[in-house]
Amino acid sequence: MNRGKALAAAVVLAGVLAAAWILSGDREARQPAATPPPKPNAAGSAVIAAPAPAARPGSASLPALDAPVAAILPALEARARTGDAAAACRTAMEKIRCARVLAVSEADQASATPDIATRIAADRVACAGISRSQTDDAWRYLSQAALAGNVAAMSLFARDPQLSARPPVETAEGWLVYRDHAERFLNAAIEHGDTMALFYAWFTSATGQSLEGPGVFRKDASKALVYGYAALPLLDYRRQAMVGRMNNQLSVGMTPAEMERMRAEGDSLRERYFRGAPVTSDVHDDAYLAPADCAR
Numbered sequence: 001m002n003r004g005k006a007l008a009a010a011v012v013l014a015g016v017l018a019a020a021w022i023l024s025g026d027r028e029a030r031q032p033a034a035t036p037p038p039k040p041n042a043a044g045s046a047v048i049a050a051p052a053p054a055a056r057p058g059s060a061s062l063p064a065l066d067a068p069v070a071a072i073l074p075a076l077e078a079r080a081r082t083g084d085a086a087a088a089c090r091t092a093m094e095k096i097r098c099a100r101v102l103a104v105s106e107a108d109q110a111s112a113t114p115d116i117a118t119r120i121a122a123d124r125v126a127c128a129g130i131s132r133s134q135t136d137d138a139w140r141y142l143s144q145a146a147l148a149g150n151v152a153a154m155s156l157f158a159r160d161p162q163l164s165a166r167p168p169v170e171t172a173e174g175w176l177v178y179r180d181h182a183e184r185f186l187n188a189a190i191e192h193g194d195t196m197a198l199f200y201a202w203f204t205s206a207t208g209q210s211l212e213g214p215g216v217f218r219k220d221a222s223k224a225l226v227y228g229y230a231a232l233p234l235l236d237y238r239r240q241a242m243v244g245r246m247n248n249q250l251s252v253g254m255t256p257a258e259m260e261r262m263r264a265e266g267d268s269l270r271e272r273y274f275r276g277a278p279v280t281s282d283v284h285d286d287a288y289l290a291p292a293d294c295a296r
Helices: 003-019 069-081 085-102 106-111 114-126 138-147 151-159 172-191 195-207 221-234 237-250 256-273 291-295
Strands: none
Touching: 069 085, 069 138, 085 114, 085 138, 085 151, 085 291, 106 114, 138 151, 138 172, 151 172, 151 195, 151 291, 172 195, 172 256, 195 221, 195 237, 221 237, 221 256
């Protein structure tokens, strides 16, 4: 891995480890829908195909975001077992939230910045009464919701499927879902305006890597440049700098005409799916949770 790849991977991984408990304060607007795998167009364009319309699974309202997890989890799990994708998504995110805060030591909380320490303390209160064993199956609910077309779940499952913390023998089914669908999940989330999915699609295309290791995503310089051009105006300064550095390396040897075509495709992609999308905040957490988005 060259210096550029190593830098990008290190920043993403460090972000997950440093601030994995940061939750709903950093989310992008998205709307759930199921989509088929993207198909390349006749010209070989890197721009993904438009989504097909689909029904919205899980129409019932979800519990308040500040509700105690122990109080709402049984009903959410019951709804998820009936095929309610929104409830499965919310179940997964609550379990992930509690797993993350249970993994944070008192010493780590004491040494955190005031903002992060406050969020950790709030999550400890919300997760009171939840044991680590109750969070072990978060990946099952997340993959269920993603496969059902819930956009928030598709985005998070592609970025952080919650598989590495469990023995492979327990998560074999989840690894198969990740292998077969992670790229499609990212594409579908992009088609519904998920900015972090767009950023992560850029990262995987630029490096061929993911937080779950090599072999799932393919390095594609042209696609990375398109995603990068599309994402740049939507990113905070830190992520903009990362994309700019890597894209400069990827563009070596390309002709001005090729670069102009990819820039135009990036602009088209952004205009098509991200009109009015907010700019990401400079939070070192590319696997943030967005429980409010489960209902969208």
